[in-house]
Amino acid sequence: MKLAPARTLCPDCRLVDLCLPYGLHIDEVKQLARIVKNKRLLPPEEYLYLQGDECRSLYAVKSGSFRCFISNADGTEQTLGFYFPGELMGLDSLQHGRSTCSTVALETGMVCEVPLSRLNELCTEIPGLQIQMMRILGKEIASDHDQIVLLGHSTAKKRMATFLLMLSRRYGALGFSNTAFNLSMRRVHIANFLGLTIETVSRQLAELGKQGIITIKQRDVQINDLDLLKAIVEHCSAQQLYAGQPLS
Amino acid sequence: MKLAPARTLCPDCRLVDLCLPYGLHIDEVKQLARIVKNKRLLPPEEYLYLQGDECRSLYAVKSGSFRCFISNADGTEQTLGFYFPGELMGLDSLQHGRSTCSTVALETGMVCEVPLSRLNELCTEIPGLQIQMMRILGKEIASDHDQIVLLGHSTAKKRMATFLLMLSRRYGALGFSNTAFNLSMRRVHIANFLGLTIETVSRQLAELGKQGIITIKQRDVQINDLDLLKAIVEHCSAQQLYAGQPLS
DNA sequence: CGTGACTTTGATCAACTTCAAGCTACGTGG
DNA sequence: CCACGTAGCTTGAAGTTGATCAAAGTCACG
Numbered sequence: 400m401k402l403a404p405a406r407t408l409c410p411d412c413r414l415v416d417l418c419l420p421y422g423l424h425i426d427e428v429k430q431l432a433r434i435v436k437n438k439r440l441l442p443p444e445e446y447l448y449l450q451g452d453e454c455r456s457l458y459a460v461k462s463g464s465f466r467c468f469i470s471n472a473d474g475t476e477q478t479l480g481f482y483f484p485g486e487l488m489g490l491d492s493l494q495h496g497r498s499t500c501s502t503v504a505l506e507t508g509m510v511c512e513v514p515l516s517r518l519n520e521l522c523t524e525i526p527g528l529q530i531q532m533m534r535i536l537g538k539e540i541a542s543d544h545d546q547i548v549l550l551g552h553s554t555a556k557k558r559m560a561t562f563l564l565m566l567s568r569r570y571g572a573l574g575f576s577n578t579a580f581n582l583s584m585r586r587v588h589i590a591n592f593l594g595l596t597i598e599t600v601s602r603q604l605a606e607l608g609k610q611g612i613i614t615i616k617q618r619d620v621q622i623n624d625l626d627l628l629k630a631i632v633e634h635c636s637a638q639q640l641y642a643g644q645p646l647s
Numbered sequence: 648m649k650l651a652p653a654r655t656l657c658p659d660c661r662l663v664d665l666c667l668p669y670g671l672h673i674d675e676v677k678q679l680a681r682i683v684k685n686k687r688l689l690p691p692e693e694y695l696y697l698q699g700d701e702c703r704s705l706y707a708v709k710s711g712s713f714r715c716f717i718s719n720a721d722g723t724e725q726t727l728g729f730y731f732p733g734e735l736m737g738l739d740s741l742q743h744g745r746s747t748c749s750t751v752a753l754e755t756g757m758v759c760e761v762p763l764s765r766l767n768e769l770c771t772e773i774p775g776l777q778i779q780m781m782r783i784l785g786k787e788i789a790s791d792h793d794q795i796v797l798l799g800h801s802t803a804k805k806r807m808a809t810f811l812l813m814l815s816r817r818y819g820a821l822g823f824s825n826t827a828f829n830l831s832m833r834r835v836h837i838a839n840f841l842g843l844t845i846e847t848v849s850r851q852l853a854e855l856g857k858q859g860i861i862t863i864k865q866r867d868v869q870i871n872d873l874d875l876l877k878a879i880v881e882h883c884s885a886q887q888l889y890a891g892q893p894l895s
Numbered sequence: 896c897g898t899g900a901c902t903t904t905g906a907t908c909a910a911c912t913t914c915a916a917g918c919t920a921c922g923t924g925g
Numbered sequence: 926c927c928a929c930g931t932a933g934c935t936t937g938a939a940g941t942t943g944a945t946c947a948a949a950g951t952c953a954c955g
Contacts, residue, residue: 469796472881477796491792493785499792519778523771530767536784537741543791544739544747548717548725550798551842555911586934594799596912601935617920617934633720803943834902847943849903865902865952 407461408432417485417572418459419513419531427525434517435459441504447488450501454492456512460484463508464583468591469500478592480546481505481584483569490539505583550594558593559603560631563613567622578625582618655709656680665733665820666707667761667779675773682765683707689752695736698749702740704760708732711756712831716839717748726840728794729753729832731817738787753831798842806841807851808879811861815870826873830866 407413409420409432420428438461441447448454450470465482479500482488488510492498496515522529549561571577582589590600607613612628614621622628655661657668657680668676686709689695696702698718713730727748730736736758740746744763770777797809819825830837838848855861860876862869870876 475800477799479792491788493781494789499789533741540739541742541747544727546795551725552723
């Protein structure tokens with residue numbers, strides 16, 4: 400998932416239309432590029448920031464993939480999500496300038512650091528950038544909502560299928576195959592993300608394999624029937640509880 | 648929960664420091680007040696907006712309480728959260744100008760409508776307002792993360808305790824008692840929010856009552872031991888899975 | 896005072912977790 | 926180049942939690 404050589408600036412970055420500069424004029428993109436600093440290369444397992452850190456920047460993924468999670472007082476973790484190229488990390492720190500979660504590289508990856516103070520200034524000068532920030536924040540909220548729906552009311556099978564479809568969609572959007580890809584996260588991260596155990600994840604993947612819907616070998620996933628996968632997500636709701644009529 | 652008479656404008660609203668104007672100078676608050684329009688009174692069960700609606704405004708709760716939820720294709724619902732006075736609803740519509748969830752009044756309530764186009768304009772003129780918007784959005788994201796953690800890795804008991812503590816904190820912040828309050832939502836809504844069934848909610852509340860930690864009668868809640876409630880949330884993790892060492 | 900909506904309580908059941916082994920891939924050193 | 930060790934993954938059997946089904950209880954309101 401290495402998409403761009405190391406020192407490419409925004410105007411020449413192939414992610415320009417998937418990232419913060421989307422919708423801006425070329426000279427506005429150049430302005431934005433000037434405030435982006437400290438492109439950082441992270442080896443696998445390296446932390447970008449830790450829960451509780453002062454955090455006065457956002458980070459755009461340039462290459463690689465990242466995992467974001469919250470550590471609880473009792474030592475357990477909850478994986479909040481995975482980040483792929485073009486996505487913006489650190490949005491939660493907008494609240495208090497302090498990160499409420501940790502983010503770690505799953506594989507070698509590169510990030511572009513965008514200092515918040517400069518970004519805010521630029522937002523007042525470039526209305527399109529402000530709009531784009533709002534869009535990105537709205538998207539983050541909507542995607543958190545999807546995650547809440549997934550964790551609140553789905554069977555293990557549906558969670559697994561939803562996860563695979565989410566990856567399919569995101570890889571596809573990046574111009575990669577949406578039916579064959581390599582998982583950058585381990586089973587334990589998938590399980591933790593989906594609110595399941597590794598054993599359950601393993602069993603569900605095996606089950607989907609037996610049904611011929613996917614072919615999985617270690618980290619290599621091949622989706623043989625996207626429609627069937629979608630059908631699992633759409634039907635087969637966890638609890639048909641209160642179905643039909645609204646809760647009022 | 649009726650906090651303010653109907654036609655109070657922002658500078659005179661007692662929620663001024665809990666709502667959008669927080670941190671602004673008095674003349675900036677007046678500017679903001681000028682773009683706020685259509686204060687709307689909603690009777691119980693009335694919808695503020697529906698999932699899929701075009702939505703070009705944010706709504707601040709002036710009084711009452713609201714429930715926000717997503718309807719799935721199969722007719723099930725997932726309650727995403729509850730909104731109390733001073734809180735901003737409709738943030739998810741920032742993504743595409745279309746709401747991804749429905750919001751309904753739990754009791755008679757009043758909202759202040761803030762048109763997004765005017766708000767964006769004002770943000771470029773008042774830097775403090777832009778900062779405050781970012782703070783609010785960051786807070787929304789952080790609170791969604793809390794909900795993900797809750798749904799991902801907690802027992803029914805812990806979910807129930809967390810819910811009660813969340814209400815306690817929010818009522819307290821509004822200047823009400825944080826140990827005695829009235830639930831504005833029914834059991835179904837609590838259950839749906841927590842990813843449980845009404846029966847489980849009922850049993851957990853009964854259990855907490857038997858232990859003397861709370862006294863509950865219908866919608867009236869009295870918290871007798873806040874510390875014990877907090878202890879339930881902090882210890883007694885759902886799965887002591889992987890405790891101690893990080894997932895790496 | 897009766898009706899219906901909401902809630903509680905009890906008994907059974909299923910899904911997922913837990914515990915326990917065994918397997919596979921990969922890297923290291925002999 | 927192969928034996929060995931380890932981390933990660935899979936599979937099986939048993940145990941729990943919370944869902945489901947069913948019925949009774951409570952409250953509000955006409």
